[in-house]
Amino acid sequence: MxxxxxxxxxxxxxxxxxxxxxxxxxxxxxxxxxxxxSKMVDGGIPFPMLSDAGGRVGRVYGVYEEAAGVxxxxxxxxxxxxxxxxxxVLTPAVGRHVGExxxxxxxxxxxxxxxxxxxxxxxxxxxxxxxxxxxxxRVWEVWKPGQED
Amino acid sequence: xxxxxxDGCVQAAAGPIDQGAASESGAPAAPASRMPIVARVGGEAxxxxxxxxxxxxxxxxxxxxxxxxxxxxxxxxxxxFTFV
Numbered sequence: 001m002x003x004x005x006x007x008x009x010x011x012x013x014x015x016x017x018x019x020x021x022x023x024x025x026x027x028x029x030x031x032x033x034x035x036x037x038s039k040m041v042d043g044g045i046p047f048p049m050l051s052d053a054g055g056r057v058g059r060v061y062g063v064y065e066e067a068a069g070v071x072x073x074x075x076x077x078x079x080x081x082x083x084x085x086x087x088x089v090l091t092p093a094v095g096r097h098v099g100e101x102x103x104x105x106x107x108x109x110x111x112x113x114x115x116x117x118x119x120x121x122x123x124x125x126x127x128x129x130x131x132x133x134x135x136x137x138r139v140w141e142v143w144k145p146g147q148e149d
Numbered sequence: 150x151x152x153x154x155x156d157g158c159v160q161a162a163a164g165p166i167d168q169g170a171a172s173e174s175g176a177p178a179a180p181a182s183r184m185p186i187v188a189r190v191g192g193e194a195x196x197x198x199x200x201x202x203x204x205x206x207x208x209x210x211x212x213x214x215x216x217x218x219x220x221x222x223x224x225x226x227x228x229x230f231t232f233v
Contacts, residue, residue: 004224016220019211021199024229026160029202032229043204048211050199052225056164057197062186063225071225078194078221082214087190092227105220 001049002040007098008047014105018047023058023070026051063089077105079112119143162210163198194223 001020004011011018024032029049038044055071058064063074075096077086085108090096107118116128119139127143129135135142165184187195198212213221 017216018222026202048201048203050201060165060195061188070227074225076223
């Protein structure tokens with residue numbers, strides 16, 4: 001969560017509200033923030049740290065692991081209409097990459113604004129695709145892997 | 150500054166909010182343990198209410214739907230004080 005906190009400024013600029021959630025109580029969140037996270041990131045965790053007692057929320061999101069009684073790493077991008085646009089679920093030993101989350105956010109925001117589609121590995125300013133009958137079978141003319149410009 | 154507020158040992162929160170059950174039949178929502186996994190891409194994010202800690206302002210209950218109109222990044226993780 002410290003990695004997400006470190007990127008919080010950029011996420012706020014993108015208009016994103018971050019929420020973190022584990023099965024720990026709100027009391028534990030407070031002490032973890034004060035005892036450890038605030039020493040990793042200036043100011044500590046700047047977004048709400050939520051408690052999912054008993055994994056009730058994690059269950060409906062498909063991330064609750066009964067055997068261990070915890071939520072595994074699950075990351076959900078939810079658009080302004082409340083629709084899940086992306087999800088990524090990892091087993092516990094591998095951490096997320098916030099940079100990829102931010103790249104996807106920018107792509108989803110671009111798609112929402114323009115109706116265009118973004119090809120593999122798209123970054124802001126790079127070529128987009130305009131889906132339609134005339135593009136069928138002709139993507140090769142406008143986009144190739146490794147030549148994203 | 151943390152607000153000087155009263156806080157009990159236990160803070161109930163609704164957890165997942167089964168809007169389907171409530172709106173279609175008028176009956177109370179099913180217990181969470183019997184709610185199916187409903188999160189999927191392209192589908193509505195299941196609403197919930199959870200108790201939370203907000204640095205600088207204290208403890209409060211928060212609903213996902215409080216943030217309708219904004220992009221939300223919701224991150225689950227195994228637990229505080231874990232290593233990754």
